[in-house]
Amino acid sequence: MKNKGIITFDLDGTLISTQSEAKQAYIKAFKKTFNLDYIDEPIFKGGVDLQIFKTLCNNYGLEFNYENEKKFIKNYLFFLKKESNPENWFVYDKAHEFLSLLKKSGFLLVIVSGNYFETGIYKLQKANLIKYFSFLSFNSKENTRNELMQKAIEFARSENLKILSHIGDAYSDVMTSCHFNITPFLFISEKNDELFLNFKNYIISKLLVDDFNKLEDKINSFYFLNSSSISKLYSNNIEKEDSFVNIKQKLFIFNSYYDIHNIFMDLIESNLLNSEGKNE
Numbered sequence: 001m002k003n004k005g006i007i008t009f010d011l012d013g014t015l016i017s018t019q020s021e022a023k024q025a026y027i028k029a030f031k032k033t034f035n036l037d038y039i040d041e042p043i044f045k046g047g048v049d050l051q052i053f054k055t056l057c058n059n060y061g062l063e064f065n066y067e068n069e070k071k072f073i074k075n076y077l078f079f080l081k082k083e084s085n086p087e088n089w090f091v092y093d094k095a096h097e098f099l100s101l102l103k104k105s106g107f108l109l110v111i112v113s114g115n116y117f118e119t120g121i122y123k124l125q126k127a128n129l130i131k132y133f134s135f136l137s138f139n140s141k142e143n144t145r146n147e148l149m150q151k152a153i154e155f156a157r158s159e160n161l162k163i164l165s166h167i168g169d170a171y172s173d174v175m176t177s178c179h180f181n182i183t184p185f186l187f188i189s190e191k192n193d194e195l196f197l198n199f200k201n202y203i204i205s206k207l208l209v210d211d212f213n214k215l216e217d218k219i220n221s222f223y224f225l226n227s228s229s230i231s232k233l234y235s236n237n238i239e240k241e242d243s244f245v246n247i248k249q250k251l252f253i254f255n256s257y258y259d260i261h262n263i264f265m266d267l268i269e270s271n272l273l274n275s276e277g278k279n280e
Helices: 021-034 049-059 066-082 095-104 117-126 145-158 171-179 199-207 212-216 244-248 257-269
Strands: 005-009 107-116 135-139 163-168 183-187 221-225 230-235 250-254
Touching: 005 145, 021 049, 021 066, 049 066, 049 107, 066 117, 095 107, 095 257, 107 117, 107 145, 107 163, 117 135, 135 145, 145 163, 145 171, 163 171, 171 183, 171 212, 199 212, 199 230, 221 257, 250 257
Parallel strands: 005 107, 005 163, 107 135, 163 183, 183 250, 221 250
Antiparallel strands: 221 230
């Protein structure tokens, strides 16, 4: 079967939940690496492990270098394996089925995640998800989500394919998708009436967005997907003369992989999605 294109996925909060155990392993590893008794919990959502590590070093006046980072990764993996219980982790409902459907339908699947490679691989293996993915863009020397997506784009070029959509759970997932003109899909794991009643406030609080206008600069229309319909949640109706791409960009929000099984394929077949065409 000829491959139809590439779909990229974030990992934590999008496909799996470690029930905060990975966060605690990261914090314990940092404290052990630098012999600290306490650190404030950093913002992990949508982050990149290397950049979080650099920020913590800066915040606590610690030296960032290769040896310290190497020691930290070793400690992080140790705590993730020895003090976490993967039996408490879970893959979001019907995610396995959704990934299987995409793969059987002729799409290559790629992970684009801020996890360090060593810890990301471990999570994928424990969740029995690694079998679905053809390429893993994990964090090694990258500081931003854009750099991670660029690696995925280079893989797509090597396969003579384009990335059709990116599925994630964070503001950075959406903004990175827009940067490369890839249609973003936002997974919000819990149902919440606030999404419909006060869309702006919900998105600001859920995605940790400090300024909704930043999203409006990239996204023209916001849609919610369920098993049988596409509902428009919000449209900014602002035409931007300087950016034709931005006018066309859409954000699709969903909270169940079961709900988007059929409708996602309809979107793909209808050619409503942008495919990556900007490489910077």
